[in-house]
Structure formats: structure tokens, C-alpha cells
Amino acid sequence: MTTSRSRFHSRFVLIIATLLLFLPGYASANGDGNQHDPWEGFNRSMFSFNEGLDRVLIKPLAKGYEAVVPTPINNIITNFFNNIEDLMIAANNLLQGKVKASASDLGRVVLNSTLGIAGLVDVATGMGMEKHEEDFGQTFGRWGFGNGAYLVLPVFGSRTVRDSFGLLTDLPLDPMTWVEPTGLSYSMITLRQLDARADLLPTEKVVEAGAIDKYSYLRDAYLQQRRYLIYDGQPPREDD
Amino acid sequence: MIDAIEKKINKETMMNRLFGLILALLVAAPTWAAEALTPETQIKNITNEVLEIIRNDTELQQNGITATAIAMIDAKVLQPHFNFSHMTSLGMGKEWRKASPEQQGLLVREFKTLLVRTYSNALTIYKDPTINFKPARYQPTDTEVLIRTQVLQPGTKTVDIDYSLEKLGDGWKVFDVVVAGVSLVTNYRQFFSQEIRNGGIEGAIKSLQAKNQTP
Numbered sequence: 406m407t408t409s410r411s412r413f414h415s416r417f418v419l420i421i422a423t424l425l426l427f428l429p430g431y432a433s434a435n436g437d438g439n440q441h442d443p444w445e446g447f448n449r450s451m452f453s454f455n456e457g458l459d460r461v462l463i464k465p466l467a468k469g470y471e472a473v474v475p476t477p478i479n480n481i482i483t484n485f486f487n488n489i490e491d492l493m494i495a496a497n498n499l500l501q502g503k504v505k506a507s508a509s510d511l512g513r514v515v516l517n518s519t520l521g522i523a524g525l526v527d528v529a530t531g532m533g534m535e536k537h538e539e540d541f542g543q544t545f546g547r548w549g550f551g552n553g554a555y556l557v558l559p560v561f562g563s564r565t566v567r568d569s570f571g572l573l574t575d576l577p578l579d580p581m582t583w584v585e586p587t588g589l590s591y592s593m594i595t596l597r598q599l600d601a602r603a604d605l606l607p608t609e610k611v612v613e614a615g616a617i618d619k620y621s622y623l624r625d626a627y628l629q630q631r632r633y634l635i636y637d638g639q640p641p642r643e644d645d
Numbered sequence: 646m647i648d649a650i651e652k653k654i655n656k657e658t659m660m661n662r663l664f665g666l667i668l669a670l671l672v673a674a675p676t677w678a679a680e681a682l683t684p685e686t687q688i689k690n691i692t693n694e695v696l697e698i699i700r701n702d703t704e705l706q707q708n709g710i711t712a713t714a715i716a717m718i719d720a721k722v723l724q725p726h727f728n729f730s731h732m733t734s735l736g737m738g739k740e741w742r743k744a745s746p747e748q749q750g751l752l753v754r755e756f757k758t759l760l761v762r763t764y765s766n767a768l769t770i771y772k773d774p775t776i777n778f779k780p781a782r783y784q785p786t787d788t789e790v791l792i793r794t795q796v797l798q799p800g801t802k803t804v805d806i807d808y809s810l811e812k813l814g815d816g817w818k819v820f821d822v823v824v825a826g827v828s829l830v831t832n833y834r835q836f837f838s839q840e841i842r843n844g845g846i847e848g849a850i851k852s853l854q855a856k857n858q859t860p
Contacts, residue, residue: 439835483801536803604801607770610709615763615829617856618836625835626827633826638793638805 417576421558421569428556441628442555451557452620458560467602481525483604486597487536488517488524489580496578497539501547509534538634541578542571546635555624563627684790684810684817685781687726691819692776692794694722695768710769712860719761728811728818729757735821736830737837744846752846755853760822760829762857767806767824771798788812 428444439445471479495510513529513536521528530536545567546552553566564572576582581597584590616622632640682690695718702714733749733756734741744752768774777795789811796804809821822829840849 439839441835480801608804610766610769611763611824614766615759615832617759617833617852621836621839622832625832629828629832630826633823638807638826 418573421573424556424558425566425569428554441552442624444554444556448555448557448624449620451559452623454559455557455562463599463602464606467599467606470599471603471606479600479603482596482600484517484521484527485524486581486600487527488514488521491517491536492580493575493578494537494539497541497544498537500544501539506537510537540571541574542568542631543635545571546631552628552631555628563623565628565631568631682816684783684792684808685778687810687817688792688794688808688819689778691722691726692768695765696774696776698722699765699769710765715762715765718765719757723761723764726817726819727760728813728820729753729760731811731818731820732756732760732830736833738831738834740837740841740846740849743841748846748850751850752853755850755857756833758857759853763829764822767804767822767829768796770804771796771801774798790817 428447442448474482491510491514495507495514498504498507498510513534514524516529516532516534517524517527520526527536542564550567552568556564556566556569558564558569558572561572579594581593582590584593612619612622612626698714698717698721699710702711704711730749730753733753736756737744737752741749775797777797779793779795781790781792783790789809792808792810794806794808796806804825805823806825807823808819809823810817810819812818821831837849840852844851
């Protein structure tokens with residue numbers, strides 16, 4: 406059972422590694438030359454593929470999930486996965502040298518796992534321990550690795566070359582992938598992603614209202630947001 | 646006789662003085678009122694007023710915010726407190742200077758429509774949000790201030806909305822809004838340079854107009 410899962414994992418690794426290997430030789434057909442997006446042609450087709458997948462499968466499922474699951478249960482599910490995620494966030498904060506933030510993340514896990522009944526209730530936020538957002542892409546950024554080119558991955562969506570390496574590190578360290586048996590592990594991951602997608606539904610209105618070209622709007626939003634996250638919400642102002 | 650004339654003149658000058666004083670007060674009062682507002686209060690008022698309009702927008706529950714509510718948000722809240730020409734020049738980056746004054750006027754008008762819509766929608770992400778205002782750090786002499794807010798709804802992700810304000814003659818004006826790390830203003834820079842490379846400033850204006858005409 407473990408073998409089938411690691412095969413699943415290695416398939417992802419293979420796809421991402423192949424892309425990272427071959428894309429540098431792939432020149433964008435149009436000479437538009439956006440410095441952050443040299444693989445725009447490839448990215449745009451991958452973007453349409455992901456959009457299509459979302460439209461016919463993921464979004465309808467997320468809508469169904471939201472319609473069926475009552476809000477309190479939905480909150481419990483979100484909290485449960487957030488609590489597990491806080492472990493990896495603590496590790497990343499520590500790797501970035503942010504000891505205080507890391508200790509607070511661990512404090513969150515301890516409080517929410519006990520007082521918050523195995524993470525079903527987020528008591529820590531109310532006690533002033535804010536939830537952070539960290540991953541290996543940000544850690545690599547903190548260590549001084551630049552973005553590299555923008556890259557739209559199949560299914561996973563917006564990344565950069567650096568964040569793709571971040572993802573390759575995040576995936577095997579995701580506690581949900583350690584769950585046995587494999588079937589349960591997949592179900593948990595599916596539930597988590599569905600819950601996360603459902604939480605995104607209301608934000609679509611903003612993109613719809615703001616985007617003139619959805620692809621470039623989401624690309625630039627991704628790049629800005631990653632910069633904001635790496636600097637923990639205090640990025641230096643960019644002029645021109 | 647002369648006495649009477651003198652009295653009349655005196656009376657007139659007094660009236661004139663009084664009138665002048667009242668006029669001066671009338672002109673100065675709004676400025677005083679605006680200056681008394683700290684950037685935090687300014688943002689608190691803006692957010693509360695916008696949320697109030699959204700709450701009263703009955704159609705919001707089903708179809709998203711209505712055009713009427715957006716128009717109201719624009720006229721009552723954003724127009725007086727947002728510096729849209731600064732926002733447009735910031736959003737266009739170095740392309741701004743390539744536009745003629747008439748084109749700049751058109752760009753500001755269209756970009757404003759787009760921003761008002763996007764911002765209004767950003768505040769409708771959650772149905773009944775609580776807004777948390779983070780303590781602001783700035784000196785009394787500062788002319789540029791960042792105010793951070795958090796939009797909270799239990800069980801979902803917190804959305805950070807940060808506002809950049811600048812001190813102008815008639816009070817603090819917002820010139821940038823950053824939602825979850827994404828500036829609603831500067832997120833168009835790449836788009837603008839690409840658009841202008843392909844179709845010039847006129848092309849960019851046309852795209853904005855086309856976007857704003859979609860319901």
C-alpha cells in the first residue's frame with residue numbers, strides 16, 4: 406500500500422521535474438517578453454486546462470460540498486486540517502529563523518489539540534496566537550532563492566520554479582500522506598482540498614470584478630502575494 | 646449728517662468683517678474636520694460605511710452586490726476619500742507618463758470604475774464580517790501611512806486588507822488597497838505594459854472601457 410502511494414508521489418515528482426528540465430529550452434512563441442513569464446505560451450495552455458478541470462469537476466464538487474455540509478461542520482473540518490498544517494508551519498518558521506513565530510505555531514498545535522478537542526476548535530486564535538502562513542517555497546525565498554520563472558503546474562496551478570521545488574518538499578512532508586491505509590490518506594487529502602476550494606468560492610467575485618485578462622491577473626496576483634508572504638506582510642514598496 | 650454716514654460705514658465694515666469671518670469659518674471648517682480625522686478613523690469610517698451599504702443591499706444575498714450599491718459606495722464613500730488619479734498613475738507605473746493629459750483623464754475615469762467595483766466586491770467576500778483594525782505605527786509628521794485591517798469570519802481564512810494613505814491639503818486620502826497581499830492597484834502593471842506595447846495608450850483605454858461595460 407505504501408508502494409502505490411509513493412508511486413503516486415513519484416509520478417508528480419516526475420512531471421514537475423520534467424517540466425523544470427525541458428521548459429527552459431521552450432521559447433515563448435510570441436515576442437511579448439514578460440521577464441517573469443518566459444513560458445507564457447505553455448503556461449496559458451496549462452492554465453486553460455486547469456480552468457477546464459475546475460469548471461467541470463472541482464468547482465461543482467466544492468459547491469456541492471458547501472451546500473451539503475452545514476457551516477459548523479465545515480468550520481470543524483477547516484480547523485482540523487489547519488491544526489495539522491500548523492505543525493509544518495512551525496517547522497518552516499523555525500527554518501527561517503523566526504523562533505518566536507515558530508514557538509507560537511507549536512503553542513497553537515498544543516492548545517488546539519487539547520482544549521480545542523483534537524484540533525476541531527481553533528481556541529488559540531481567540532487567545533491572541535495568530536495563524537501564520539508558511540511553506541517551503543517561502544522558506545527557500547527567505548534563504549535567498551529568487552522566484553525563477555512563473556510556472557503553471559497541472560492541477561496544482563500557479564507556482565514559480567522556486568515554489569515548484571518548495572512544493573516538491575512540501576508534498577512528502579505533508580502529514581496527511583503518512584496516514585495508513587492509503588485509501589484513508591487519499592480520502593483525507595481529497596476532503597482537505599475540497600474544503601479549501603470551497604473556502605475560495607466567495608473570493609472569485611473579486612477576481613471576476615478585477616480581471617481584464619484572467620490569466621495575467623492571477624499570475625501577477627500570485628507573484629505579488631508570494632512576495633507579501635515571504636516578507637510576512639511587510640514587503641518593501643516596488644516603484645515602477 | 647456726517648455722523649450718520651460714519652456710523653453707516655462703521656456698521657457696513659462691521660457687517661463685512663462679520664460676513665468675512667463667517668465665510669472663513671465655513672471654508673475652513675471642513676478642512677479642520679478632515680484634519681481632525683486620523684488615518685485610522687478615516688479607514689474605520691470608510692469600511693463601516695461601505696459595509697453598511699452592502700448590508701442594506703438586499704440583492705447581495707443572491708446575485709452579488711448590485712450596481713446601485715456600487716454607485717452608492719462610490720459617490721458616498723470612495724470618491725471623497727480615495728485619490729483615484731494617484732491610484733491610476735501608480736497602477737500604470739512608468740506607462741503613465743506616456744499618456745497625454747486627455748488620455749490620463751480618460752484612464753483615471755475608467756480605472757476608477759474598475760477599482761470601485763473590485764474593492765466593493767472585496768468587502769463582500771464574507772457575509773457578516775468583523776473588521777479588526779491593527780494598531781498603526783507612524784509619526785505625527787508622516788505624510789504617508791499604512792493602515793492594516795483584517796476581515797474575519799469564523800471558520801474561514803482571515804483576509805488582510807491594507808490601506809496606504811497620503812496626507813493632502815484636505816485630509817488623508819487612500820492611494821493603494823492591498824487585499825491578501827495583492828494590490829488592487831499595482832496588479833495591473835504587467836497588463837498595462839503588455840496592452841500598451843500591443844495597442845498603445847488608446848488600446849489600454851479601450852480594454853478598460855470594454856471591461857467596465859460588462860455587467
